[in-house]
Each structure stands twice: as C-alpha cells, then as structure tokens.
Amino acid sequence: MSTWNLDKLFAPRSIALVGASPREGSLGRTVLRNLGRAGFAGPITPVNPRHREIDGRACVARLSDLSEVPDLVVVASPPASVPGVIEDAGRIGAGAAIVITAGLGHGPGSLAEDARQRARRYGLRIVGPNCLGVMAPRAGLDASFAANAPLAGDLALISQSGAIAAGLVEWGRQRNVGFSAVVSLGDKADVDFGDCLDWFAADRHTRAILLYVESIGAARKFMSAARAASRAKPVVVIKSGRHAQGAKAAATHTGALAGSDGVYDAAFRRAGLLRVYDLDELFAAAETLGRQKPFQGSRLAILTNGGGVGVLAVDRLIDRGGTLAEISEETGAVLDAMLPRTWSRANPVDIIGDADARRYAGALDALLKDPANDAVLVLNVPTALASAPAAAQAVVETVARDRETAFRRKPVFAVWIGEDPEAGRAFEAAGIPHYANEADAVQGFMHLVRWREAQDILMRTPASLPQDFAPDRAAARAIVEHVVAEGRTWLDPMEVSGLMRAYAIPDAPVTLARTAEEAGAAARPFVEAGGTVAVKILSPDIVHKSDIGGVSLDLTSVQAVEEATRDILARAARLKPQARITGVTVQPMVRKPKARELIAGIAHDDTFGPVIVFGRGGTAVEVINDKALALPPLDMNLAAGLISRTRVSRVLAAYRDVPAADLEAVQLVLVKLSQLAADLPEVRELDINPFLADKDGVIAVDARVAVAPVSGRRASAPHASFAVRPYPIEWERRLPLPDGREVFVRPVRPEDEALFLAFFERVTDEDLRLRFFAPVKDFSHSFIARLTQIDYARAIAFVAIDPDTGEMMGAVRLHADANHESGEYAILLRSDLKGIGLGWRLMQLMIEWAKTEGLAHVEGQVLRENRTMLEMCRQLGFAIRADADDPDLKVVRLDLEA
Numbered sequence: 001m002s003t004w005n006l007d008k009l010f011a012p013r014s015i016a017l018v019g020a021s022p023r024e025g026s027l028g029r030t031v032l033r034n035l036g037r038a039g040f041a042g043p044i045t046p047v048n049p050r051h052r053e054i055d056g057r058a059c060v061a062r063l064s065d066l067s068e069v070p071d072l073v074v075v076a077s078p079p080a081s082v083p084g085v086i087e088d089a090g091r092i093g094a095g096a097a098i099v100i101t102a103g104l105g106h107g108p109g110s111l112a113e114d115a116r117q118r119a120r121r122y123g124l125r126i127v128g129p130n131c132l133g134v135m136a137p138r139a140g141l142d143a144s145f146a147a148n149a150p151l152a153g154d155l156a157l158i159s160q161s162g163a164i165a166a167g168l169v170e171w172g173r174q175r176n177v178g179f180s181a182v183v184s185l186g187d188k189a190d191v192d193f194g195d196c197l198d199w200f201a202a203d204r205h206t207r208a209i210l211l212y213v214e215s216i217g218a219a220r221k222f223m224s225a226a227r228a229a230s231r232a233k234p235v236v237v238i239k240s241g242r243h244a245q246g247a248k249a250a251a252t253h254t255g256a257l258a259g260s261d262g263v264y265d266a267a268f269r270r271a272g273l274l275r276v277y278d279l280d281e282l283f284a285a286a287e288t289l290g291r292q293k294p295f296q297g298s299r300l301a302i303l304t305n306g307g308g309v310g311v312l313a314v315d316r317l318i319d320r321g322g323t324l325a326e327i328s329e330e331t332g333a334v335l336d337a338m339l340p341r342t343w344s345r346a347n348p349v350d351i352i353g354d355a356d357a358r359r360y361a362g363a364l365d366a367l368l369k370d371p372a373n374d375a376v377l378v379l380n381v382p383t384a385l386a387s388a389p390a391a392a393q394a395v396v397e398t399v400a401r402d403r404e405t406a407f408r409r410k411p412v413f414a415v416w417i418g419e420d421p422e423a424g425r426a427f428e429a430a431g432i433p434h435y436a437n438e439a440d441a442v443q444g445f446m447h448l449v450r451w452r453e454a455q456d457i458l459m460r461t462p463a464s465l466p467q468d469f470a471p472d473r474a475a476a477r478a479i480v481e482h483v484v485a486e487g488r489t490w491l492d493p494m495e496v497s498g499l500m501r502a503y504a505i506p507d508a509p510v511t512l513a514r515t516a517e518e519a520g521a522a523a524r525p526f527v528e529a530g531g532t533v534a535v536k537i538l539s540p541d542i543v544h545k546s547d548i549g550g551v552s553l554d555l556t557s558v559q560a561v562e563e564a565t566r567d568i569l570a571r572a573a574r575l576k577p578q579a580r581i582t583g584v585t586v587q588p589m590v591r592k593p594k595a596r597e598l599i600a601g602i603a604h605d606d607t608f609g610p611v612i613v614f615g616r617g618g619t620a621v622e623v624i625n626d627k628a629l630a631l632p633p634l635d636m637n638l639a640a641g642l643i644s645r646t647r648v649s650r651v652l653a654a655y656r657d658v659p660a661a662d663l664e665a666v667q668l669v670l671v672k673l674s675q676l677a678a679d680l681p682e683v684r685e686l687d688i689n690p691f692l693a694d695k696d697g698v699i700a701v702d703a704r705v706a707v708a709p710v711s712g713r714r715a716s717a718p719h720a721s722f723a724v725r726p727y728p729i730e731w732e733r734r735l736p737l738p739d740g741r742e743v744f745v746r747p748v749r750p751e752d753e754a755l756f757l758a759f760f761e762r763v764t765d766e767d768l769r770l771r772f773f774a775p776v777k778d779f780s781h782s783f784i785a786r787l788t789q790i791d792y793a794r795a796i797a798f799v800a801i802d803p804d805t806g807e808m809m810g811a812v813r814l815h816a817d818a819n820h821e822s823g824e825y826a827i828l829l830r831s832d833l834k835g836i837g838l839g840w841r842l843m844q845l846m847i848e849w850a851k852t853e854g855l856a857h858v859e860g861q862v863l864r865e866n867r868t869m870l871e872m873c874r875q876l877g878f879a880i881r882a883d884a885d886d887p888d889l890k891v892v893r894l895d896l897e898a
Contacts, residue, residue, distance in 0.1 A: 002225070002819045005125045006191070006199045008095025010181055011139045012071035013042045016063060016094075018085050019077030019101070020046030022054045028076045030145040031100060031133065032057075035074070038135075038142035038149055045070065063088040071095050074133070074143045079103040082129065083114040090122025098143050099128035099189070106187065116189040131186025132162030135169070138180060138205055153178020154207035155286055156200040158193060160185050160214040161240075168212075168279065177283060180206040192217055194225035201229035208286045211237040211273075213264070219608045219723040223271050223631075224793035227458055227724075230272035231789065234289035234451065237273045238282050239264055263605045266629040270724055272458030274451050281443065288444035291433045292411050294452040297374030299325035300445055301367045302348035305355040305391075306381035309417065310348030313377060313438040320446040325373035334366045347373075354385040357394035364395060368402045368410050375411040375448075377441055380423075388416055392423035396430040411448065415441045457641065458789075469504070469672065473679050476502035480682050484709050488540055491705040493585045500700055503672045505688075507700040508590050512538065514583035516565040522586040523561040532556050532589040535564050537572050541579035548575045554589060561586065590701045594658045595692035596651055599627070600669055602677050602686040609721035610677035612670055616648040617690040632674035633719075633726035639667035639674075652693065659695040666693050681721050682707045725793040731849065734803070738837040743809060745845060748797040752788045752808075755799065759808040764831040770866050771828045773889075787813075794820065796849050800838060809833050812842040814850055814858065823850050825860045827869075834868070843876055851896050858894045 015035060021028030028048070032055060035044050046054045049061035060066055063073065063085070073089040075082055075097055082101055089097050097119070104112035112129055119126050127134055133144025137152035150169045155177065159165035162184040169182060180203060183196055193216060200206045209229060216222045229235050241261070268275045274289070276282050300322055304310035314324055327335070327347050335343065339359065344350035351363050360378070367376045378395050382388045392414070399412050414434040416423045427434040435441040479495050479502070491499065493510050500507040513519035513535075523533045537550030545551050549571050552564035565584050572581055599617035602610055608631060615627030628645035630638060643649045643666060654660040669691070677683065685706040692699050710721075719726055732746040760768070760779050768776045776783075790797055790813075797813035810829035816822070825846055829839055850858050861883065862869050870880060873892040883889035 002195050002198045002221075003202075003817075004819045005095040005123065006195065008071040009098070009125060009127065009134060009191070010136045010141070010199065012096070012141065014045075014068060014070045015040065015042065015072045015074060015141075015143070016045045016047050016066060016070040017074045017076065018047040018063065019075060019081075020048050020051075020054050020059065021076075022051065027100065027145060031074060031076050031143065034133075034142040034144055034146065034149065038137075039140035040142075041140055043068070043070075063092055063094070066092065069093045072143070073097040075099045075101055075128075077101060079111055083111055083118055086115040086124065086126070087118045090119055090124040093122075094124060096125040096127070098131070098134050099126055099186075100131055100133055100143075100145065101128070102130040104129045104187070112187060112189050119190060126190040127183065128186040129189060130162075132159075132165050132184035134184070135179070135182040137178065144182075144184070148173060150182050151176065151178035152180075154180050154205060155210055156180050156196075156203065156206040156208075157182045157210045157212070158185065158196045158200075159183065159212040160188070160193075161212060162186065164212045168210075168282075171279060171283070175283070177287075188217060192222070194218060194221040197222075197225040197229040197235070201225075201232045206233065208234040208236065208289055210282055210286055211235065212282075213237055213239040214241060216264075216267075216607055219267070220725065220793060223267065223723045224725070224791050226268075226271035226273055227791050228794070230454070230458060234286065235271075235273045236276055236282055236285045236289070237268055238276050238279070239268075260605070262627075262629045263608050263611050263631075266611065266631050267608050267723060269454060269457055270631050272454045274447060274454055276447075284440065284444060285447045288433050288447050289451060291431055292413075292444075292448060294448050294455060295374060295411055296452060298323045298446075298449045299372065299374045300442075301325045301327070301370065301373035301376045302379065303351065303360070303363055303367060303376060304348050304379035304381070305351055305353050305360075305383070305386075306379065306417075307344065307348070307350045309379050309381055309415075309438055310344075310350055313379065313442055314348060316439050316442040317445075320442060322442065322446055322449060325370075328370050328372040331366050331370040331372065335363060338362045338366075348379075353381070353383050355391070356386045357390040360391045361394040361398045364398045364412075365402070368398070368412075373410075375413065375445060377413045377415070377438075377445065379438060379441075380414075380416045382416075382418060382420070388420050389422040389426070392416060392420070392426045396426050396432065399430060399432060411445075413441045413445055457638070469668075469675065471504065471672070471675060471679065472502040476676070476680060480680050480707055483707055484682055486540075489706055489708065490540075490543060491707065492538060492540065492582070493536070493587075494538070496703045496705050499676075499705060500703065503676050505669055505672055505700055506698055507703065508587050511586045512583055513565065513586050516562040516569075519565040519584055519586050520558040520562040523555065524558050526588040527555070527557055527561070531591075533561060534587050534589055535561060535568060536585050536587070537568050538582040538585050539572065539576070539579045540582070542572065542576055548572055590692065590699060592692050592694050592699075595694040596648065596661055598648065598666070598691040598693055599687070599689040600666075600673060600691045601688055602673055602683060603629075604684045608723040610681075612642065612674055612677070614642050614670060615646050621689065631723050632677050633722065633724065634671050634674040636664070636667050636671060639670040642670060643667065661693040662695060662697050665698045669698055678719050678722065678726070681710045684708045725791070728792055728796075731796070731798070733845075735800075735841045735845070737841065741836075742803065743800045743838065743841075744803045745798050745800050745842070747792070748788050748790065748799050748811065748813075750785075750789050752799065753784045755801075755808045756784050756787060756811075759811075759830060762830045762832065763828065767828065767831050770863055770869075771826065773861075773863065787811075790815075796846070798842060798845055798849075800842060810838050810842060812839075812846045814846050816853065816855060820854070821856050823853075823855045823858050825858055839872060840876075843872065847876070847894065847896070856895070856897050858896065860892050862890045862892055864888055864890050 019028040020032045046057050046059040051059045053059050069092050073094045075085050135142045135150050142149045146166045165184040200209050276285050302310050302313050340352055351359050380388055403409050414427050414432050415438050479498050494512050497510040511522035513522050526533050532554045535552045537545050550568055555561045597617040599615050599621050601613050603613055605611050612630045616624050626647045628642050630642040652661040687704045688700045690701045728747055734742045735745050736742050795815040799811045800809040812827040814823040814825045878892040878894045880890055880892050883891050
C-alpha cells in the first residue's frame with residue numbers, strides 16, 4: 001500500500017488514544033502526556049471505559065462513541081484487545097493506527113496477524129506493534145513513550161528499534177540536531193521501511209533520511225523505494241547484527257561466503273544508500289551530505305599551516321580508501337612564487353606556522369584552480385603568529401569568489417583545531433562543512449566520495465539478457481527439471497557440465513564411464529597427450545566421494561585409470577552397499593601454473609533472493625574470506641565493480657613474469673551466472689571452485705549445483721526472486737505504422753542520454769512547452785537523467801527508434817504511484833513526425849504495460865490548447881475533465897479494471 005493514508009499518520013488532524021490511563025508510570029499515561037506536551041493543535045481524545053475524563057480531557061468508552069472520526073488512533077491497550085480496537089478503528093473510518101502495545105506474537109494465528117488482516121479490510125495503516133511510536137515535531141505530534149520529544153529539523157529517522165530511536169532523539173537534543181519525523185517501526189505488521197522511504201522521499205521538509213535496520217521484509221519493495229528515495233536525497237543506513245552467526249550451515253563455499261550482512265551490504269550498495277557503522281558516523285554523514293553536494297572524483301588536496309596534522313590527515317585518507325591529489329606543475333609554480341621557500345612543495349601543502357590570512361587565501365585559490373585535485377581540505381593549527389579567525393574569513397571569501405566564477409564548484413572542507421567560535425560561525429554562514437579534527441573531516445570527504453560511487457551504481461540498470469549472449473535455456477531447464485522431478489538436491493557432474501555448456505561457461509570436460517574399460521578409453525586421449533586425469537565415483541547416494549575413497553587423481557596411463565576405476569567401484573559397493581552406482585566420471589586434470597585460483601557462484605538469501613559471489617578460490621576460501629557480493633542482474637560494468645572489491649582483483653593484473661588474466665572473460669562468467677539465476681529459480685546454490693583465470697581465458701575446474709522446487713510467484717513471473725527488477729527486454733518490439741513502416745520500440749536505458757540530446761534538437765520550442773508546460777532551454781545531465789534513469793519496478797519509458805538511422809523518434813512514459821494503483825503518463829514526439837500514427841502506437845503500448853502491471857487507471861495532465869493530444873485521448877477511451885487547480889489544464893483518465 002506504500003504511502004496510502006500516511007498523511008493521517010504524519011500530519012493528523014485529530015487523535016484518539018485507546019488505553020489512556022491516569023495511573024502514573026503506565027504506558028497509557030506516558031503516551032497521553034507526550035501527546036499533550038507536543039503542542040498538537042487538533043483534538044486528542046482518551047478512550048477508556050473506566051474513566052469519564054483523564055487529565056481534564058473528556059474520555060469515551062470506545063472508538064464508536066466519538067463524535068468525529070479521528071485521523072490517527074494510538075493503541076496502548078492490552079495485547080488481547082488490539083485486534084478488536086483495530087476492527088473498531090477501521091469500521092469508523094480512521095486512517096492510521098500506531099500500535100505501541102507489545103506481546104502480540106508473530107506469524108499465522110498471532111494477535112498481530114489478526115490485527116493486520118482486519119486493518120487491510122478497511123485500508124487502515126498500522127505502525128507497530130511493539131514500537132516506541134511516531135514523532136513529527138512540525139505537526140506537533142509525539143505519539144510515543146520517549147522520555148523527550150525530538151527537536152524540529154529536517155532529518156527523518158526510520159528505526160526498527162524503539163530503544164535506538166529514543167537514544168538518537170536524545171543524541172540529537174544534545175547536539176542541537178532536529179528531525180522532521182522519527183518513526184519506530186517495531187514488528188512491521190504493515191508500515192515498513194519501503195513505505196516510509198516513499199513518504200519521506202517526497203516530503204519537502206526532509207533533507208536526508210536516516211535508517212536503523214535490523215532486518216528487511218519485502219526486499220523488492222524496499223529496493224525500489226530505496227532507489228527512488230536515494231535519487232531524491234541522501235539516505236544513510238546503519239545496520240546492526242553485522243557479525244551475527246548464520247542460523248544454518250551452508251552446503252557450498254559460495255553459500256558460506258554469502259553471509260547475511262554481506263548480502264545487506266550488497267543491497268545497500270545497489271540501492272545507492274550510504275552505509276555507516278556507528279551512530280556518530282550516521283549523523284556526521286547526514287550533516288556532510290546536507291551541506292555539500294556530491295562531486296566526481298576522490299583526489300583530495302590538503303592545505304595546512306602545520307605539517308604534523310597534515311600528515312595525520314593523509315594517513316586517515318589512505319586508510320579510508322581516498323586518493324591524495326598530485327600538485328600540477330603549473331600550480332606548484334604559482335605556490336612557489338607566493339609561499340616561503342620552506343613550504344612543503346608537495347601535498348599536503350604546508351604553508352608554515354606563521355601563515356596569515358593572505359597566505360591562506362592565495363594558496364587556497366591556487367588549489368581551487370588546479371585540475372589535479374577534486375576537493376580541498378583546509379587545516380589550521382592556532383599559533384601566536386597569525387589570527388585563526390582572520391584566516392577562516394580569508395578561506396570563506398576565497399571560496400565565495402570561486403563559487404561565483406568557477407565552472408565547477410570545488411568542495412572545500414575546513415578544520416580549525418580547537419575551533420574558534422568566530423571561525424565556526426564564518427564557516428557555518430558560508431555553508432562550508434567544518435569539523436573538530438582532521439579525522440572527522442576526511443571521513444566527511446569520503447562520505448561524499450562513497451555517496452557519489454553509490455549514485456553511479458544506482459544509475460546502472462542492466463538488461464535481463466546481455467545482447468551478445470544466447471544461453472540454451474531449454475537444455476538447462478530440462479536438466480534442472482529432471483533432477484527436481486527425481487527428488488534430488490544435487491546435480492551430478494554430468495548434469496553440472498551440461499548446465500555449464502548451456503550457459504557457455506568453459507569447464508573441464510567430463511565423461512561418464514560405467515566400466516573400467518570405458519574409463520580407460522575416455523582417458524586415452526588425455527594421457528597419450530602427456531596429461532593426467534581424475535576418476536571419481538558417480539552415485540546420487542554418495543555426495544562426499546572422498547569419504548569412501550571414491551576419488552583418484554593424477555592418473556598418467558590407461559592401465560592406471562582402469563585399475564583405479566575397479567578399485568573405486570569395488571570400494572563403493574563394499575562401503576555403501578545400498579547406494580545406486582552409476583559408474584565413474586573421467587576428467588582431465590587442469591594444469592595452469594600461471595592461472596589465478598578464483599571462486600564464482602550463486603547463493604540464495606532468504607530476504608534478497610539470488611546473490612552473485614566472487615572472490616579468491618581454493619580449499620581455504622572461508623578462512624581467506626576474500627570475497628564480494630552483488631545482487632543480480634549484472635552487466636559487464638557491475639561485474640567489473642564486483643571484482644574490484646576483492647583483494648584477488650589486484651593479482652588479475654600482470655606482475656613479474658605473469659601476464660594479466662583475461663578480466664573480460666571473468667566478468668562475462670559473472671554476467672552469465674546472473675542470467676542463469678534469472679532463468680532457473682530452482683538453482684539454490686552454484687559453486688565454481690576452483691575457477692581458473694589466466695591470459696588465455698577462464699575454466700571451471702570443479703562445480704557443484706544444488707536445486708530445489710519452486711512454487712507460487714517465483715515459478716511463473718520472470719525474475720520474481722530478484723530484489724532488483726532488470727531491464728525488461730521482453731518489452732522490446734517492432735511496431736507497424738499506418739504507412740507500412742516499422743519502428744523499433746524498447747524501454748529506455750540509462751545510457752540513452754546522447755539519444756535524448758539529439759532528439760530534443762529536433763523538437764520545436766512550442767512542442768517542448770506543450771510537453772513540459774513551460775519553455776525548456778537547458779538540457780543538462782540532471783534534466784535528462786530524470787528521463788533516462790528509472791526504476792522498472794514502478795515506472796516505464798518506451799523510446800521509438802528509426803531502425804534505419806538509429807535516431808529517436810519519440811517517447812512515452814508512465815510512472816506508477818507509490819501504491820502501484822495509478823500511473824501518470826507523458827508523451828513527446830519529434831516535431832517532424834506528427835500525424836504518422838506513432839503517438840497512437842506508443843500510447844497503446846503504454847496502456848498495455850499498465851494493464852500487465854495491474855494498475856487501476858492511467859492519468860495525465862494536458863494543456864487545454866493541446867487539442868491533438870486531447871482528441872487522441874478521447875479516441876483511446878480517456879475521460880476528460882477540467883483541472884480544479886489550474887484552468888489551463890485538462891485531466892485525462894483511463895480506467896483499466898473494466
């Protein structure tokens with residue numbers, strides 16, 4: 001339901017408190033007191049059948065006795081009463097309820113589930129149960145049992161823990177940090193992180209969103225809402241339980257490596273969220289991101305009057321993964337001309353302890369103009385030789401001049417050790433982030449770097465199928481379905497090899513031999529060429545082959561292979577007499593002395609679904625623990641980013657006499673695994689280890705695949721188990737036009753910016769005004785990014801392309817609301833292509849998508865003078881009415897349910 005009725009939660013006009021009490025120390029008494037002291041302007045009515053009034057407020061026995069329907073019902077009554085209270089609240093038409101009461105249980109048959117089901121019948125939204133409550137200072141709302149109300153501000157806090165929410169309120173009060181709202185979600189019977197993210201992303205009073213997460217429920221809903229919110233404003237997340245042990249042992253190395261926290265980290269990264277690791281860092285990140293816009297690059301120049309503090313800043317920068325900027329020759333010459341001969345002549349730029357305001361201004365001006373850095377950190381250690389406030393003022397004035405004249409405003413951070421209040425006020429007024437010490441400043445700089453990286457990742461929306469890759473889905477599905485139908489959990493080596501072939505993943509060939517003679521014949525080509533082979537028992541009842549001596553390695557002759565096969569078969573029959581013995585597998589031993597030993601695979605997370613794992617391979621992978629995780633779908637760029645987050649990535653490059661490994665081949669295997677996870681939801685774990693990579697390519701030496709049957713939505717809907725919805729390639733098509741021509745139509749991609757720029761050059765100013773309701777002159781990156789960067793879980797945009805020229809001919813888009821009930825459309829055609837039927841075809845396609853997605857209706861706003869669009873809407877069945885808020889607009893609406 002997302003934002004449905006959340007206005008009644010965060011800005012109610014009236015409140016009823018069920019379970020209000022005059023007894024000091026009771027929950028009902030505490031909540032009533034907090035409601036009263038917060039300055040709420042509307043009526044607050046206690047509900048308790050035992051009292052006629054509480055604290056001077058008239059009390060009613062039950063909700064149905066209220067003379068007016070309350071927007072918000074706060075529930076602090078005993079657990080057994082809660083489902084009935086929710087029923088009453090829904091029946092009278094209340095919009096939202098905050099269930100503070102704990103002890104309602106979890107799952108089917110619980111009081112919490114009973115309350116949730118009753119609420120859904122009436123469209124009543126529930127926060128909780130078992131929560132601290134909700135506080136919204138701007139609305140005068142404190143529906144909680146917190147000790148103190150939060151200060152008013154522009155940070156929204158969404159916390160799964162009531163204790164953490166209360167603690168952060170106190171933290172904010174001590175540091176004069178205010179909130180637009182504080183939400184304690186508790187057991188999340190209804191309202192969850194996704195709902196709140198959607199609400200606060202659109203809230204103009206919220207500058208940044210802070211999340212305290214213990215667990216996520218609806219993964220795709222969370223990811224879609226988080227991706228949308230983080231495009232609009234900073235979202236900072238802290239998650240507890242990073243080192244909690246898994247509840248069950250993993251069956252493969254990839255399963256063991258894909259720990260819960262690692263998956264959450266991958267999800268946060270993919271959603272564009274900035275993850276921090278303690279409460280101080282949570283607020284520091286929010287403050288930095290609020291004062292300074294993200295920027296490209298990670299090269300930091302450091303300007304200081306104290307060498308020691310500058311070196312400490314460098315240490316912290318390197319520790320955090322930042323880059324110490326070079327000083328360009330031109331800038332070095334400028335600094336040489338203005339600074340004492342004893343200046344450092346390197347970064348950090350040490351301008352010596354007697355540096356005055358003029359020296360700070362000149363050096364900072366030179367660094368701001370130097371293209372060799374991306375940001376500047378200015379440090380000051382107070383001395384008796386110069387005025388620290390004067391130096392601060394010089395920094396402020398230099399930054400102001402730069403902002404007026406520079407094409408790109410370069411970020412500046414400041415640290416005045418033992419900060420003088422006057423210097424602090426100057427930086428505050430100028431909007432320059434300033435910190436108590438160099439460590440905090442570098443951390444603030446790196447928050448912005450990481451935020452920019454997160455945004456870059458967020459903008460990637462890979463295709464559900466790579467363009468140059470065509471797996472044999474039918475063959476792969478036949479293998480998997482056969483194993484599932486037999487009730488088996490593991491694919492045998494022959495089946496694994498078939499699966500690898502279906503997805504064009506190079507692997508060592510495997511041959512089935514039922515007798516010693518067949519094994520010798522299979523080994524002959526390899527041993528006669530000077531190679532060696534391995535023989536392994538093949539039985540669906542023997543998973544751990546080495547436990548019964550079912551493996552023989554490095555066999556160098558046909559005779560040795562035949563003898564080893566006889567021994568293995570005899571031993572298996574003796575030690576496992578009930579086991580079904582198929583035979584043995586014969587496989588060449590892979591010798592690649594300069595190959596890197598890697599691991600790649602698929603693990604399954606109960607929350608986020610399939611996860612792609614990559615890292616250092618071998619028998620000690622868990623001990624080495626050099627791995628990175630990513631949520632599919634992947635493309636080559638995302639695969640490259642996944643690889644780069646491991647230590648083993650460094651040795652994939654050339655070193656000494658070892659040539660560089662074929663990095664593109666490694667990336668491609670990860671993309672193929674991503675597609676395999678999409679095509680075969682039955683695959684629960686896939687483990688390629690070792691996975692060898694050298695200059696000649698890659699090869700899977702050994703692999704294991706576990707499967708399980710799937711049912712419900714995962715069995716029928718494409719990519720249903722994915723937390724991130726991929727580019728919907730299934731919506732690509734050729735559409736015929738009335739004049740016999742065909743156009744190629746596909747969903748928009750993030751890389752379509754150049755396509756849109758060229759398109760807008762062929763759209764008249766008048767047509768642009770009709771589309772955007774105002775003249776458009778600036779086609780900036782941010783403007784076009786809003787058109788090309790969309791989340792396919794809640795929006796679509798189709799672009800029509802001339803198949804002969806590759807030029808864009810037009811586009812239609814539809815953006816569903818947060819409740820996924822209604823969609824707002826917009827359409828624009830190239831000005832020289834009107835009247836050929838293209839607009840009609842695009843509108844039909846958009847309507848088809850809306851129906852497929854289950855939207856109830858499609859709406860749009862059209863200028864009343866745009867008669868062509870209004871007539872087309874009329875012919876398509878849209879109802880047309882005047883816009884009550886703007887006489888120049890018409891509202892068009894098409895109901896789809898019928």
